[in-house]
Amino acid sequence: MMWIEKIEVDRKNAERFYVHFVKEDGDKHTISVDQDILIEYRMKKGMTVTREQWAEMIKKDDEKQAYKMALRFLAYRMRSKQEVVDYLKKRHIDAQTIERVIGKLQHEQYIDDEQFAHAYVQTQMNTTLKGPYVIYKELMDKGVSEDVITKAMERYTEDMQRDKAIKWMEKINKQSKKRSYQEQKTYIAQLLHMKGFPSHIVEMAKQHVTADDGKEWEALIYYGEKAHRRYETYDRYTYEQKMKQALYRKGFSLSLIEKFLEKKKEE
Incomplete structure (x- = not known):
């Protein structure tokens, strides 16, 4: 058994309280609890508490803190279940507490992977030029199940x-x-x-990429001049063969390449 020696407000957070306990052997322990825990257990000075109750208070307070932490994380935008789990893990919340918090958030519909996936797909469709495979992978990376993603992606016709x-x-x-x-x-x-x-x-x-003769000729001159500087010291035959090979690899037609080579002869 132990008893509460005093209770005082946390000066840095008015929603939390320091509860000072004294054990039967005189040892003292202080824990910090949320105001909801204080109210739930009706804590007051002089109240006796069993070790089981003390451990339960700490457990419930850990859960309360993790829950509020998750709510703050969710306040910025919708999140997948896995995103919230990963967030709590990074803050060193134990697995059992995370499981209880996630269950509560799902029950209260703060977390719903189906709603999240549909909203995510819609947002990406409205605000980006991403294709379906990229959006699908992003949702997979956020831990959403394939069945849920497939259903959400149906709107991306x-x-x-x-x-x-x-x-x-x-x-x-x-x-x-x-x-x-x-x-x-x-x-x-x-x-x-x-x-x-x-x-x-x-x-x-x-099929919607259209040819522009002016740009095509401009591009040919650009690459043709670069190739010319590279091969101009070769004999005429080798020069022309290398020029044709280099420009053909760039996607230019042979007729346009011949036109360029004729132009270089005249210079």
Whole structure:
């Protein structure tokens, strides 16, 4: 048995109290508890407490602190169950307490992976140009089950994926560096795959990459001059063969390459 010698407010947190206990042998112990624990056990000066009650108070207070910690974490945005678990683990909350807190949060609907997944997919669709595979992986990384993700991803229809892919393609086209038409198509396809779009959507988007003769010729001159500086010391035959190989690898047509080589002859 032990008895409460005094109770005082934590000056740094008015919702917490220091409870000073005295054991039968005279040893003293102080614990900090939440005001809800204080009220639940009707603690007051002179009250006797068993060791079991004392241990239970500490256990419940640990749970209360972890619960409030989780609520603060959830206040910023919706979270998956696994995100909350990981957050509490990083704060050194023990596994049993985490399990009880998660159960309570789920019961009170503060955590719901189905709602979270649907909201996450909708937000990514509304605010980003991400493809479905990237969003799917992000949800997997957040610990959401495959069944829940698959259901949530149903709202990201093929038409929407195509529109997103085309918007992304148009954005890249505007920022395009000096590339041949074929090289630009390949480059855009690679980026779309990295963005998480399936192959058939990428192929659809590639059809919207249009050739611009002016840009094509400008790009050819850029790469042609670089190749020319590299091979100009070779004999005429070797020079032309190496020039054709280098520019063809860049995706330029043979007719355009011949035109450039004729231009260099005239200079």
